[in-house]
Amino acid sequence: MREDVSPPKGFRDFQPEDEILRKEIFSRIEKIFQRYGFDPIETPMVEKWETLAGKYGEEAEKRLIWRFKLPYSEKEFGLRYDLTVPLARFVARFNPRFPFKVYQIGRVFRYEDPQKGRYREFWQCDVDIVGESSPLADAEILNIVIDVFEEFGFKNYTIKVNDRRILREIFEKFLGISDYSTILKIYRIIDKLDKIGKEKVLLLLKELNLGEKVLEQIESFIDASKLSNEEIFRYLESFDSSEIKVAIESLKTILDFSKKKDRIKIDLSLVRGLDYYTGMIYEAVVEEPKIGSLSGGGRYDNLIGIFTGNKIPAVGGSIGVERLIDAGLELGIFKKEKKTYSKVGIVYTKDVDVKKVWKIADYLRSKGINTFVPFEGYSGILDGVKDLDKRGIQFALIIGKKEIEEGKLTLQNLLTRERQVVKLEEIDKIVKG
């Protein structure tokens, strides 16, 4: 009898070669966050249901949040759906010094239908600035995202930027949709643009019965994605609205302070799916592979206020690590080439005193060399070398009974096949050099 060995649908196990690559990527992203003066916090994987309720929008609440009760309690819980709402709760709880520059790296859970680049458990690297309303904070978030793409050598990325204030003002003031929940519905439909295309989006919007003018406006937002940033600014300046003018100024400042202006593309059809955004919003995409956005975020000036009772502005971005990795693997930027952290493996035969082998291993470890020792001697040297090769260990330290008596060790580089007789004290330099 054999039990089912697969994880739940949409969940993944990571083998050492996956995990070693992932850890390296996380660490490089984290270093960028730290370079910009951001510090880490951690929040629970489980939140009270009330903490998550009413924050993400209808679809999330009805279909996507991992919401549950235990058999032992009447309390309702949810697995965290993103890192932003827990951050908002955190800020309200601890009242940190503003601007609070903070990062989080961790798992989030969504009950989605699994497909390429979409999982039920995935990792986000979030970077947020809390307590700052200046568009410079927005610019800093985008510069960090740019640094991440540059760090990994992505060549073909674009950061699409928009501002919810522009959209809302046009829908409310110029198209007369006074009900904000209707506007949020419109956002959620437009948000599917990349997935289902323009025609289907317009069909879905039609079902809301908003009138021709609204549909035309949205269509012109979509078509405007072909225009240059300057042309879009000119188009927006034609609206007589101080709110829109403020948003234009904000976008211009963001562009002005950007490390790579030419990567930033204003896109009026960008809406983002989550309810809580209030100002600048962005999504970063690569041309190839077609995998959806690798990073997204924006300003959420009202979310923290739900917890604190008073308004605290904030802006943040999230890097979707799985898509970044999947895209990088496809583009050949990332490779799963490292199967182990072990640098040296010891090959010894059955006639060798294991205690002496352990002594040698201990010495190497004390020098900071990751050393793999099997618990039994190999039946032959060749067997041992083959085993270490399959394990992806670069250096084989070969110890026979005679060698140990003579104090002579053989070190073989399994990449170059070179062998040399070495003293124990020399190994450090060879394997690190």
Next chain:
Amino acid sequence: MREDVSPPKGFRDFQPEDEILRKEIFSRIEKIFQRYGFDPIETPMVEKWETLAGKYGEEAEKRLIWRFKLPYSEKEFGLRYDLTVPLARFVARFNPRFPFKVYQIGRVFRYEDPQKGRYREFWQCDVDIVGESSPLADAEILNIVIDVFEEFGFKNYTIKVNDRRILREIFEKFLGISDYSTILKIYRIIDKLDKIGKEKVLLLLKELNLGEKVLEQIESFIDASKLSNEEIFRYLESFDSSEIKVAIESLKTILDFSKKKDRIKIDLSLVRGLDYYTGMIYEAVVEEPKIGSLSGGGRYDNLIGIFTGNKIPAVGGSIGVERLIDAGLELGIFKKEKKTYSKVGIVYTKDVDVKKVWKIADYLRSKGINTFVPFEGYSGILDGVKDLDKRGIQFALIIGKKEIEEGKLTLQNLLTRERQVVKLEEIDKIVKG
């Protein structure tokens, strides 16, 4: 209106000063695992209920596992209860090369009553050797645990060791308890010894109606903790049992290969609460503070077989990071002294061109210096210095309008209060030196 800002009972938020300390401790533990030739894997936070069911024992299953269904599905899930059962599933799924030396660092979930050192979400650092039955593997796990305690400078730790084969043989063969589930019940009661004391343990055992002889035997196990390892071996050798003799040999090998023999104390009253152990078991404790075991584990030769259908031996240990940290903080071994990763903060006044400040910050970041920049100029230099001081940033780089024109910068070490006029290119050396 203000929403509840606390996490669920037994869950915790970690502020930057907590998180920075935790990350350092995780990283040092991880380095030790790697030095011994172990590689990382990762498994999901959520498992199918069937994966967890029947592995941990009655109490876990009836009261402690985070078990649930979602509103959208009839499937039952559980949050992972430890890292060992997911590892067993992982091994059955991927069939890695043996001996498979593997580590995992992550959260696990237990619906316990929260108290000092006991949470509903906590972190474990697990290290396991799969596919190896030699007691040398047991010894290696204990040496790693010893290295962890030595790494952090704990002075007063003891590693209690026992062997389930000894216990089972005595209960089955010499006391005639043929029903293994009764033996597991006995284990679970004895496991509470540290928490409730000998008298209460004996009272609870009495309720099982096992007869006087069994109670006397258990009492003598408990009292034997005062004996030396050699005296315990002599006592055990008096039993006529090949199974016990094998276990004694195994314990002697473990002692023989231990890095610190004097830290290892055979304790016949050590049982461990979980069902899946089959051979050597251990718990590491410190004399002060009284906080329970900081690490525990043992051999589980039958667990993986539940998933694979054929027996695969394995042994592992788990370091309970929260207790390690709590103990270390109480002992003064750990200190929450670092509030930020930022090394330099820039103090500038409102009349300074922010773009020039960002240029300077970018330069410092390109040199790998973590640099914090506020988004608005301070109203005065002193305000800025005070702000950085409160943030725990060591160096203030002071930039006034005049200074920027003259290319002169002032760097102040906020620990020593020393100020010096520096060139931009010199900062790197000063702050890293």
